[in-house]
Amino acid sequence: MIFFAACAANQGDLVAEEARKAGSEDVRQTQSGVEFEGSWETGMRFCLYSRVASRLLMALYIDEDTEDDEELYESTASLPWEDWITPDKTMKVTCTTQSCSWIRNNHYAALRVKDGICDHLKEKFDGTRPDINTENPDVEFHVHVHGNVVKWYADFSGEALHQRGYRDEQTDAVLKEHLAAALISRSEWKRTVNDGNPGIFMDPFCGSGTVAIEAALMASDTAPGLIRKRPYAFQSLPGYDENLWASLKEEAEKRREKAIDERDIRIYASDISGRAVKIAKEAAARAGVSELIQFREKDFTSFTAADVPGETGFIVTDPPYGERMRVEDIDRLYTRIGEVLQTYFKGWRATILTGSSDLLTNIDMKPDRTNSLYNGGILCQAAHYIIFTDAEKEALIEKAKEKKRIRLSTPLSEGADIVYRKILRNLEKLKPEMEKEGVTCYRIYDADIPEYAVAIDLYEGKWINLSEYAAPDYIDREKAEERLNEAILATERATGIDLENIFVKERRSQKGAAQYNRLATSNRFNIVKENGLRLLVNFQDYLDTGIFLDHRPVRKMIQSMAEGKRFLNLFCYTGTATLNAIKGGAVSTVSVDASSTYLDWAIENLKINGYPTDIENFFYRDDAIDWLWETYDRYDLIFCDPPTFSNSKDRRTFDVQRDHWKLIRAAAMHLAPGGILIFSTNFRRFRMDERILEDFSVEDITEETIGKDFENDKNIHKCYLIRNKVKVSLPKKKTYRPR
Numbered sequence: 001m002i003f004f005a006a007c008a009a010n011q012g013d014l015v016a017e018e019a020r021k022a023g024s025e026d027v028r029q030t031q032s033g034v035e036f037e038g039s040w041e042t043g044m045r046f047c048l049y050s051r052v053a054s055r056l057l058m059a060l061y062i063d064e065d066t067e068d069d070e071e072l073y074e075s076t077a078s079l080p081w082e083d084w085i086t087p088d089k090t091m092k093v094t095c096t097t098q099s100c101s102w103i104r105n106n107h108y109a110a111l112r113v114k115d116g117i118c119d120h121l122k123e124k125f126d127g128t129r130p131d132i133n134t135e136n137p138d139v140e141f142h143v144h145v146h147g148n149v150v151k152w153y154a155d156f157s158g159e160a161l162h163q164r165g166y167r168d169e170q171t172d173a174v175l176k177e178h179l180a181a182a183l184i185s186r187s188e189w190k191r192t193v194n195d196g197n198p199g200i201f202m203d204p205f206c207g208s209g210t211v212a213i214e215a216a217l218m219a220s221d222t223a224p225g226l227i228r229k230r231p232y233a234f235q236s237l238p239g240y241d242e243n244l245w246a247s248l249k250e251e252a253e254k255r256r257e258k259a260i261d262e263r264d265i266r267i268y269a270s271d272i273s274g275r276a277v278k279i280a281k282e283a284a285a286r287a288g289v290s291e292l293i294q295f296r297e298k299d300f301t302s303f304t305a306a307d308v309p310g311e312t313g314f315i316v317t318d319p320p321y322g323e324r325m326r327v328e329d330i331d332r333l334y335t336r337i338g339e340v341l342q343t344y345f346k347g348w349r350a351t352i353l354t355g356s357s358d359l360l361t362n363i364d365m366k367p368d369r370t371n372s373l374y375n376g377g378i379l380c381q382a383a384h385y386i387i388f389t390d391a392e393k394e395a396l397i398e399k400a401k402e403k404k405r406i407r408l409s410t411p412l413s414e415g416a417d418i419v420y421r422k423i424l425r426n427l428e429k430l431k432p433e434m435e436k437e438g439v440t441c442y443r444i445y446d447a448d449i450p451e452y453a454v455a456i457d458l459y460e461g462k463w464i465n466l467s468e469y470a471a472p473d474y475i476d477r478e479k480a481e482e483r484l485n486e487a488i489l490a491t492e493r494a495t496g497i498d499l500e501n502i503f504v505k506e507r508r509s510q511k512g513a514a515q516y517n518r519l520a521t522s523n524r525f526n527i528v529k530e531n532g533l534r535l536l537v538n539f540q541d542y543l544d545t546g547i548f549l550d551h552r553p554v555r556k557m558i559q560s561m562a563e564g565k566r567f568l569n570l571f572c573y574t575g576t577a578t579l580n581a582i583k584g585g586a587v588s589t590v591s592v593d594a595s596s597t598y599l600d601w602a603i604e605n606l607k608i609n610g611y612p613t614d615i616e617n618f619f620y621r622d623d624a625i626d627w628l629w630e631t632y633d634r635y636d637l638i639f640c641d642p643p644t645f646s647n648s649k650d651r652r653t654f655d656v657q658r659d660h661w662k663l664i665r666a667a668a669m670h671l672a673p674g675g676i677l678i679f680s681t682n683f684r685r686f687r688m689d690e691r692i693l694e695d696f697s698v699e700d701i702t703e704e705t706i707g708k709d710f711e712n713d714k715n716i717h718k719c720y721l722i723r724n725k726v727k728v729s730l731p732k733k734k735t736y737r738p739r
Contacts, residue, residue, distance in 0.1 A: 002059040003043050004153065006033040007052060009374050011182045014052045022046035040234075041244060047157050047232050048225035048248055051181035051214070054160050057142055057153035058234075060084065066150045068102050069112050075150065076116025076143075084141075084154055084238060085117075087125045090133035092140045093117065100145045113143045113152075138236045158233030165229035166213060166287035175207070175318050175353075177224075179375055180214040186371045186382055187351040189314035193218050200313030202268040204300035209280025209293075211316055212269035216289035219267065221259035223252040227287050260292075268309055270298040301336040308344050315341075315350040321359055321380075331362055338363035341387050350385040357381040361540070364524075408493065416486035416493075419445070419452050423494035433708050441528050442709040443549055444495075454487045457549055459537065460528050464491055464502040465545055503539040527608065531556050533579050534608050536601065546574045546601060550716045551641070553705045554680060558639060559584035561676070565636035568592075568670065570624040575602025577639045582611050589617045590635070592624050625654070628666040636672050640664075641680045656681050661689040668696065668724055677722040680705075684715045697723040 003024075007015040012029040016036075019027045022045040024036040034053075036042075047056055063075045085091055095103075095110035103109045118129040130139075140155035162178035175183075184190055192199045198219040203211045217224060225232075226249065234240055271277050274297045284290040298307065319337065320330065334354075341350055342365065354360060355378040360367065367383035374380065388396065412420055426444050434442050445456040453469040466488065471480040484504070492499055525536045530552065537545040558567075558577055562584030569578045572591035575598075581589050593599050599621055603613050611617060620627060624642070642663060646654045654663075660681070667677050692698060699721040703714070710716045 001039065001043060002035065002037055003046070003156065004030075004033055004035050004057045004059065005046065005050070005053040006055040006057070008054065008179060008182070010372050011052050011178075014182055014185050015050070018050045018052060019046060022049065040239060040241065041248070043156055044232075044234060044245055044248055047161065047234070048252060049223045050161055051218070051224055052178050052185065054162055054178055055155070056157040056161065058156040058237075059151055059153055060141075061152045063150045064148065066145070066148050069109060072103075072109065072143075072145070072150060073112045073116045076113050076152070077120045079116075079120065079152065081117050081120050082124050085121070085130055085139045087121060087128040087130050089130050089138035089236070090136075091117070091130045092132065092134050092137040093143070094140070095143045095145070097145045099147050103145055109143070109145065113141070117141065140233060154237060155233045156237075159228075159230050161224070163230075164224050164227055164287065166227060166283045167208065167210070168282070168286070175210050175375060177210055177214060179373060180210045180318075181218070182373055183318070183351065183353055183382055184211065184215055184218060184316055187314060187316045187384065188349045189215070189316060189351075190218070192314075196263060198263055198265055200266045200268070200310045202270075202309070202313060202315045203317045204270050204298070204303070204315065205317045205319040206269035206271045206280050206295070207273075207276050207318070209269060209276075209283045209295070211318060212267055212280065212293050212295075213284050213287050213289055215316065216265070216267050216284070216292040217287065219259070219263060219265045220256055220289065220292060222256045222289070225249070226252055226256065265292050266309065267293045268296075269293055270296050270300065272297070272299040300340060301333065303340050303344055305344050312347045313345075313349075315345065315348060315352075317351070318353040321354040321356045330356075330359060334359045334362035335364070338365055341365070341385070345387050346389045347392075348387045350387060351382055352385070353380050353382045355380045357383075404498070407489070412489060412493065413486055415452065415483060416490045419449060419487050419490035420494050422448050423456065423490060427494065430709055439530070439552065439707075441530060441547065441549055442552075442707070444709070445491075446710070446713055448712070452483055452487045454484065456487075456491055457545075458495065459526070459539075459545070462497065462501060463526065463539060464495060464497050465539055466491060466502055466504045467543075468504065468506045470506055505543055525604075530576075531559055531580055531583065533576075533583055534605075535576060535579070536574070536605055536608065547576055548573075548641075548682075550682075550707065550710050551577075551680065551705075553707050554639075554678065554719060555580040557705065558637070558678065561637055562586040566634070566672070568635040568638040568667075570628070570638065570640040570667065571642050572602055572619075573598050573641075575599075575605050575619075577641075578602065578617070579605055579609060579611070581637070581639075582606070582617065583609075586637070587616070590620065590633070591618070592620045592622055592627050594621065594623050596621050625663060625666060628663075628670065631670075634670050634672040634675070636675045638667055638671065638675065638677045639680075640667050640677060644681065644683045656683050657686060660686075661691050664692050664696070664722060668722065671724055673724075675723070678719065679722055680717055680719045682717045686718045688720065692722070695725070697725050 005015050005019060012034055015034045016027045016029050019034055019036040022038065023042040024038040026037040028035045043056065043058060061079050066072050066075055093110045093114040095106045095113060097103045097106055097109065121129045142153040142155060144151050144153065162176050164177050189199065189201055201215045206212050269280060277295050277297045281290065281295050284293050320333065352360070355375065360381065360383050365385050368386050369384050371382040372379060373382060423445050430442060430444060440461065441457065441459045443455065444458050445454065447453045447455065447469060453471070455467045457465040459465065468484050488502060488504060491502060524540060525538050527534050528537050535547055537547055539545055555577055559580040562581040565586050567578070567581035567586040567589045569575065569589065569591045572578060572593045575591050578589050578591045591602055599619050603619060606613050606617060640663065642654065642656055644656050664677065664679060671677060688698060701721055702719045705719040706714060706716065
């Protein structure tokens with residue numbers, strides 16, 4: 001016989017192995033499942049033991065040259081269906097298609113097949129035919145059409161194989177049984193099960209208990225078919241051997257008893273929800289594994305050493321991943337998961353499944369490997385971690401030191417050596433100047449050598465933010481990657497900063513929402529100093545770090561101008577200009593930005609400097625242009641640094657060259673008498689609109705706002721002081737008439 005086992009995406013290798021264990025020697029993975037050959041016993045054994053497959057079909061007939069639905073009907077009607085069903089039984093027909101141009105509707109195709117079967121049987125049985133039962137048929141036929149190839153199958157498994165029968169009530173977040181089994185099979189724990197020594201298994205976010213129960217079934221070598229409540233479809237097919245099936249189940253029972261007697265099975269499951277634990281316990285009882293699992297109500301984030309059941313073990317879990325939680329809450333949860341694992345589970349292995357792979361960056365550990373699987377249409381990531389002991393960490397540190405020693409003692413390539421020497425010369429020139437000014441964050445290289453088009457920024461002598469300018473299409477990608485790696489090695493060699501503290505990003509032209517996209521969700525912030533202030537920077541999550549180094553002189557100027565002023569910061573980003581205004585003595589500040597993330601960042605910047613965020617300093621989440629038209633307050637000092645290009649759902653796109661005159665006019669309406677607007681832009685080809693030059697007093701101060709670290713790039717930004725023109729009214733000259 002030829003069988004087809006359907007399975008979820010990326011699980012074909014697991015199902016293929018199940019087919020081989022069932023006795024098949026001819027197994028082939030396909031795009032949507034696994035095809036294998038074998039006897040009836042092979043098919044029944046597969047249904048009994050499969051943990052990962054979702055359905056098993058048995059091929060009946062094949063036609064490799066069907067061109068339309070009429071031929072589909074005729075081919076179906078010509079087949080000997082009396083070998084598989086009689087009029088006293090009920091049936092159901094389903095259809096799937098792939099790369100087929102002549103079937104537009106699968107339901108219609110299924111009806112044509114049904115008609116063909118019924119018409120054939122009516123001829124064989126004096127006009128009688130099986131009734132249709134779409135809910136619980138005796139026999140279900142399935143037809144699959146791929147191009148012009150038609151295959152007719154009989155459903156061999158019946159009810160989906162993942163429906164073991166132990167789940168009744170369930171929590172909101174549900175992982176299906178076969179996906180839980182796949183997750184466990186990908187973990188390191190499965191290897192210990194295969195060796196006969198399962199060791200400790202834990203699921204600290206057990207929910208309905210599916211992962212823990214599937215683990216207990218594996219550890220006890222319990223065939224899923226032993227706990228299945230409903231019969232298999234093959235039990236209604238001609239050729240079914242009841243005695244053979246009974247012997248297979250007897251063999252499975254003996255295997256289960258042997259495993260329970262011989263194996264040390266220790267499975268622990270917990271959840272913060274008492275209701276979830278209750279549901280999980282009841283499900284474990286229905287599965288017959290309640291004695292193998294220790295359940296308890298416990299919040300994993302509050303675990304201590306006393307909650308860890310052994311020195312080594314395996315965690316396999318499916319924590320919440322944000323579908324019903326706030327972003328900040330879910331970020332904190334995953335951060336805490338990483339902290340608990342690294343504090344109390346040293347020496348363990350952990351497999352964590354999440355539907356949002358970005359969340360894994362919060363765990364602050366690098367996965368040893370990852371797998372992808374789909375849960376209800378959501379692409380999930382299973383990350384496998386080795387949680388090192390202190391001794392293992394020390395050994396890894398020593399290994400890393402040795403690798404670094406070897407790397408630093410290896411001569412640089414010719415290209416890397418050129419970049420290395422250029423960075424050294426730049427540092428020799430810049431470092432004394434920056435130290436004299438008290439500057440600790442500055443640019444040390446900016447595509448000085450055109451072939452090595454990167455910008456290298458040094459932060460506090462501890463971190464490097466290295467941005468690669470996107471290579472033109474005509475540059476070979478492999479060559480560009482080679483040059484980037486050379487630039488990274490040159491940077492490490494010239495600055496002495498470890499590779500792990502060199503953060504590399506690709507800087508390309510971005511428009512719309514893409515310019516604000518997160519690269520990761522590490523939420524790892526560092527503190528740098530500037531102009532007597534402490535600023536939060538993030539090297540991993542965004543393209544920019546939270547501070548624009550080229551605007552350092554502008555921020556210093558704002559600090560010197562702010563005393564006694566009412567200050568407005570438009571497009572405020574992380575609030576660095578606002579901080580300088582407060583430091584300079586501003587009596588009040590208002591900061592406006594459309595991003596809640598950046599506003600939260602700005603507020604945290606104020607907090608770490610000890611400045612109030614509820615009085616005197618106000619924050620508004622709004623489109624800056626809309627805000628200007630909707631408010632009426634006036635300010636003595638306004639800073640406006642708009643993006644080059646942006647989208648807003650409530651208005652058309654903003655282009656700084658096209659629209660700056662409108663923005664400046666709107667901002668100028670809020671200038672108090674004698675007030676100053678500082679307007680800045682990083683658009684390199686920017687030209688001030690003639691209408692602004694005519695109607696306002698405009699002073700180009702770009703040159704004096706370019707720091708020494710950007711002197712080789714005078715076009716890094718443009719900066720202007722803009723004032724309302726003062727209108728002077730002269731008294732009218734009197735004229736006298738002679739009498």
